[in-house]
Amino acid sequence: MGFSPKPKRPAGKPPSEGRLREAAIAHLAKFASTEAGLARVLANRVRRWARAAEAEGQDTEAGLHEGLAAARRVAAAMVAAGAVDDAGFAAARARRLARSGRSRRAMAAHLAAKGIDPEYAQAAIAQAPAEADAALALCRKRRIGPFTREAADPTLRLKWLGVLARAGFSREVAEAALQADPGEAESRLIALKQ
Template identity: 45%
Template sequence: MNNAAHTSAVVPAPARPAPDRPAPDHSALRQAALAHLARFGTTRHGLEQVLLRRVARWQRQAIAAGAEPDQTDAATRQLGPVIAAVVAEMVAAGAVDDSAFARSRVRRLARSGRSGRAIAAHLAARGVEAQVSAEALAGGADDDFATPPGIGVAPLSAGERDLCAALVLTRKRRLGPFSPVAEGADHAPDHAQDYDTAHDADTAAPAALARGRALGVLARAGFGRDTAERALDMDAEEAQEWLERLKSAP
């Protein structure tokens, strides 16, 4: 017998069975929740979404490995109460706290120049209940637009925080007290006040146009007209005081 001919025949290997991919159980989902919370702050709704995505990923992998879609659908439905139980455990342990999340996010977003309206929309998108969001946005004082006290002595009211956030945005966009014109005015020579009436008339229209554009920027960001006008009319020194207070406020 020709050994070469004999060995040339290749016997196909038997097909490997689809790997077993059991659905994530309570322990697996709890570990997934802890791993996420170790890296990110979130809400009850946010954690539920994380675990639902974990289950959806298992389902896609199981189907790709040969599982029947009807079976994975049934398993996924059975995991709904398990997810709810894991989330409840995280809340009971203090690892998930919607109120603390909302307060933290309000401070962070205001310091980035987001208006109260924009922050409320952000919290709603993350599943924070309206009452919890409103309490976080309410601030710690009742007097809107007070004169800035010593830095860091009191929480900001909702109106004060919105004013500070508007100032953050004006600084980013170089508007109002942070515009090149305003900054240059601090160093203008004394004879600048002797400019004639014709020069003032020539510059009035561009100034009005620039103000209108600045108001538009603040309006599109969600700031009210009163807040926007106060921010734009403020001098640089007072604006900086408010920004320092925002930085130090609890």
């Protein structure tokens, strides 16, 4: 006895603003999101409907256009209702990224990719933990600098500087992280997590 494929559900009508609002609430119940991110999720839902409806032979042009406009309106309404807070999202994400060993450059790129307004991103990065602490977090993650048992010969030290440079840390910050006392570095990372 073989498996029979699951019958496809008919595409039905284009997603209404009410259905998109319900989808937005369900999404926000599971995930933190930005206005741009929520609009993208809802627009993808509308595009999935359009592909399914087109496969059934429906004319999707008007429904797709209205659905995409409704997705943007719903995302804006969620911001107005306070369910989506780009500034709060940016601040929380910047703190998390710093604790995981990301440089300020990497944070800025990440927040830009999430659709955060540059003004909010700048403010969040300014309030994030010190870049030196983020560099120490990366050192611990990669087991380099003060978190290694190996003797730091000049070749190995250059490799470690390369790791930190590729992560976006300046030479000054990288040098300081690699020269940190292991005990002090560990206590700074403990303080960073609190």
